[in-house]
Amino acid sequence: MSDSFDLGEPPQPAKAEVYRVLARKYRPQTFAELIGQDAMVTTLGNAIKRGRLAHAFLLTGVRGVGKTSTARLIAKALNCIGPDGEGGPTIDPCGVCEPCRAIAEGRHIDVIEMDAASHTGVDDVREIIDASRYAAVSARYKIYIIDEVHMLSKNAFNALLKTLEEPPAHVKFLFATTEVNKVPVTVLSRCQRFDLRRISAEMLGAHFAAVAEAEGVEAEPEALALIARAAEGSARDGLSILDQAIAHAGIEGGGVKAAAVRDMLGLSDRGAVRALLGVLLTGDGLGALAALRRQYDLGVDPQAVMRALLEAVHATTLVKLGTVPEAGQAVEERQVQEEWAGNLSFAALHRLWQLLLKGHDEVARAALPIEACEMALLRVVHASTLPDPGELARQLAAGGPGPAVATAPTAPAPGSSVTAGSSLPETFVGLIGMLDDQGEAALAARLSHSASLVRYAPGELVLSSARPMPADFVRELTLELKRITGKQWRVSAEEVPGEPTLNEVKLAAAAAERAAILETPVVRAAFEAFPEAALESWTSEIRSNEA
Known part of the structure; x- marks a missing residue:
């Protein structure tokens, strides 16, 4: 007799477990696991304990803070019956009873979830209204969770109003939205609203x-x-x-x-950001562009660079205020920020913030982001050389040195030339005055409004090429100076930061004086008495009269 063997069915390969992304795998299943929303949990817990449950809840907040998860947790809390089947509504649902497990798995017949983005019409709402008349099949409450409720049409909202105001006792509405401003006020007034905070x-x-x-x-x-x-x-x-x-x-x-x-x-390395900001603060335009290009070549987005610079300036300002260091902040980063905070005034930090913020917006909209970023950084480099208006005003008031207050020498009569033996203008301001007196008002105005001075000596003029100027401007100025003075001048442009233009100095001084006038007690009192008033002109006598 031969042995027989029952081989049966061949072994089947085990089914690979379907991977669940972390955002789904670690979705909070209890209120204790819901992070960053303690105030809302406390309010809900007290309402459940006292039996003061609203018939409609509106959950608002930015994406991903837990609006839909909170709605499901509320559904669990209201329908939980406990492990023994005898429990009531609780802020700590058991998670093991049939209602809790069915709600967690999205299969409870009395907890209906609807995406308002794909069910926007009045007919969809009518279905909810008709179904809400019938009691829950197996749960304590029939619960409707409507996500992105702001997507409902105007007619759909209007159809929902009456039921939302006086729903049957067994019905609860839970609305979630990221754009609460689009929800009609008539709906808001019928809901208990919870604003879920950004998580720190x-x-x-x-x-x-x-x-x-x-x-x-x-x-x-x-x-x-x-x-x-x-x-x-x-x-x-x-x-x-x-x-x-x-x-x-x-x-x-x-x-x-x-x-x-x-x-x-695609984030910028913090060390590279510190190096770039340091170069900007020294006024090194070429160095700033080279540092930016190094990050760009590594794949860092120009807008990310601007954002990182903004974060660095903000952090430095907080250090200057004396805030507590960030948890986990590198020691070298804190040291650099403390050094910057010690060297920069609040006014300089605020000005730097505004310049970078403007640059960030320009880069975001630009057709050529890297070029826009370079131009924004060059603007910051130029601004780093400008004097603080308040300090400039104090220097001018004290009679200190300043390019706008130097005394111009007596110039020859119009049409005549200054001989080689004659004394040349000792200052840049004197040079401009000489050009104006010799009938070269256009050249004088261009130097006053657009020229950023690097170096001046009689017979030599060096301007900053960081300020745009016509291609033939240097040549034209050289010829005119030779014609007027009878002497060969060395006029050139260098790729280095220069001084503020004379017009900028004048405007800064005027702004500082205006700000000082506005702070005088008599002017402040006048504005308090006449809020609609405006300061059209002013004089230093206002301040002297205070004495």
Whole structure:
């Protein structure tokens, strides 16, 4: 008798587990896991304990702060029956009873989720109204969760109003939106509103560290801090970035590194940003452009460079105010910021912020972003050489030196020439006065309004080429000076920062004087008595009369 063997069916390969992205895998399942929304959780907990539950809730906030997750948690809290089936509404749903598990899995028949972006019409709302008349099948409450509710049409909102104001006792409405300003006031007034806050970078960093640990992935604290800042208060956005960073680390090995995250996000290296800002503050235009191009060649977006510079200026201003250092901030970074804070006044920091902010907006709109970024940085370089208006006004008031107040020498009569033996103008202002007196008003005006002086000596004039000027301007000026003085002049342009133009100095002094006048007690009193008044002209006698 031969043995027989029942081989049965061949073994089947095990089904690969479908990967769930971190944003879904770590969606909060209890209010304790919902980070950054403690005030809302406290309010909801008190309302549930006292039985003061609203019939409609409106959850607002930026993307990824937990609006839909909160709506599902509220649905759980209201319908939880506890492990023994005898429980009531609670701020701590058990998560094991049938309603809790069905809601978590999105299959509860009495918890209806609707995306208003794809159900915008009045017919969709009518279906909700008709269905709301019937009692819940198996839950304590029939709950309607409408996401992005601001997408409903005007007619749909109007159709919902009556039911929303006086719904059946077994119905609760939970609305979520990122654009609460688009929700009609008539709807807002019928809902209990909760504004979910942006989650702080510190909280996000700690949350991402816990997720990385749960996933068995090593991550540098600086890398997690970069991801937290890039998330801009959104837990979902941050988890998506962390997911990408972990995948990148799987290829490169060694865990999630700050350098890899920086490359992945196209962020500018902080050390490179500090170097660039340092070059800008020294007024080195060529050095600034070279530093910018180095980052651009590495793939850093010009707008990201401007943003990083803005962050550096903001951080320096906070250091000057004496704020507590950022958690995890590098020692060398703090030292550089303290050095800048000591050397720069608040006025200079505010001016630098405004210039960079304007540049950031220009780069964002520009057809040629890198070129726009270069021009914005050159504007910052030029502004770094301008004097502080208040300090300039004090120098002028004290009779101190200044290019706009130098005394011009007596010039020859119009039409005559200054001989080689005659004394040449000792100052740049005197040179301009000589040109004006000799009938060269156009050249004099151009020098006053557009020329940035680098160096002047009788017979030699060096201007900054950072200020745009006509191609033949240097040649024309050289010929006119030779004709007027009878002597050969050396006129040239150099690629270095120059002094403010005479017109800029004059305007700065006038602005400083105007600001000082506005701060005098008599003028302040006048504006308080006549708010619509305007200061059209002023005189230093106003200040002297205060005595």
